[in-house]
Amino acid sequence: MGLAAGSVAVRAVAVVSVASAPMLESAAHAAADELPVIELNDVRKVYSTGQFHVEALRGVSLSIPQGEYVAIMGPSGSGKSTLMNILGCLDVLTSGRYLLAGEDVSMMDEVDLADVRNRQIGFVFQHFNLLPSLTAMRNVEMPLAYAGVPRERRRQEAQIALERVGLGDRVDHRPGELSGGQQQRAAVARALVGDPALVLADEPTGNLDSSATADVLDLFDELHQQRRTVVLITHEADVAKRANRIIRVSDGAVASDESGADRRIQ
Ligand SMILES: Nc1ncnc2c1ncn2[C@@H]1O[C@H](COP(=O)(O)OP(=O)(O)OP(=O)(O)O)[C@@H](O)[C@H]1O
Ligand SMILES: [Mg+2]
Numbered sequence: 001m002g003l004a005a006g007s008v009a010v011r012a013v014a015v016v017s018v019a020s021a022p023m024l025e026s027a028a029h030a031a032a033d034e035l036p037v038i039e040l041n042d043v044r045k046v047y048s049t050g051q052f053h054v055e056a057l058r059g060v061s062l063s064i065p066q067g068e069y070v071a072i073m074g075p076s077g078s079g080k081s082t083l084m085n086i087l088g089c090l091d092v093l094t095s096g097r098y099l100l101a102g103e104d105v106s107m108m109d110e111v112d113l114a115d116v117r118n119r120q121i122g123f124v125f126q127h128f129n130l131l132p133s134l135t136a137m138r139n140v141e142m143p144l145a146y147a148g149v150p151r152e153r154r155r156q157e158a159q160i161a162l163e164r165v166g167l168g169d170r171v172d173h174r175p176g177e178l179s180g181g182q183q184q185r186a187a188v189a190r191a192l193v194g195d196p197a198l199v200l201a202d203e204p205t206g207n208l209d210s211s212a213t214a215d216v217l218d219l220f221d222e223l224h225q226q227r228r229t230v231v232l233i234t235h236e237a238d239v240a241k242r243a244n245r246i247i248r249v250s251d252g253a254v255a256s257d258e259s260g261a262d263r264r265i266q
Helices: 005-018 022-034 080-087 110-120 136-146 151-164 180-192 210-225
Strands: 038-049 052-064 069-073 095-100 121-124 198-202 229-233 245-250 253-259
Touching: 038 080, 052 080, 052 245, 052 253, 069 080, 069 210, 080 198, 080 229, 110 121, 121 180, 136 151, 136 180, 151 180, 180 198, 180 210, 210 229
Parallel strands: 069 229, 069 245, 121 198, 198 229
Antiparallel strands: 038 052, 038 095, 245 253
């Protein structure tokens, strides 16, 4: 398994050729490189159910530049999933501002959020969330199908993504015919295939044994080496220590935020 530099170059060429206006596409990428991928400003999230109001996020401000590999940790109920849902444009914030790759998504409606999600974010979930009736190839093609990429181009892109995660010989297998680690690698391929600004992973190793965990974490290391932006939510210190920045949330707020050699693992 490995994300060979050669296949990355092929992927980059394929992405540019999809665009109808390659010059505009590269200009957009160049501009996006200078902006933080994620910028949260005093973000609050209140869940209101009848007479109950739960303040799940109490003014979170964060900036994550391109190429960072960030682990988010925190005790149960501290707001990690709420934060993940907001970062992933799966839920709307109550107040504050969220810029994703320079685009203000704070007050977007469901339809626009779905569009941003498809263009900008690749998801990796604890339970893989692959469609059981579809082959690995068809699963990985899904984000491209939503984006309206023609079938032949989709197949080429999905094949490249599956090869990058070491599943080139399993493209016609359904999820039930893959091991847990292989299913998660297929999910990583699906997360990468649209060349998103952000890869967002929620407990991606929570359902894996130690050897599959090591494989998937190696893949994330390789994404980091390629300067992809990865945000990973985890309970496990061994997983978090692979990241170059660790943000701890507590009671809906950022309790600590440590990068590089400063980050402490308990
Ligand atoms: N849909 C909801 N409606 C009402 N309250 C909610 C909802 N979702 C979460 N909460 C509350 O918001 C707070 C933060 O929850 P969240 O799920 O973000 O925590 P978490 O850090 O992901 O916890 P865990 O580690 O257990 O998954 C909790 O007090 C929770 O009870
Ligand atoms: Mg959670």
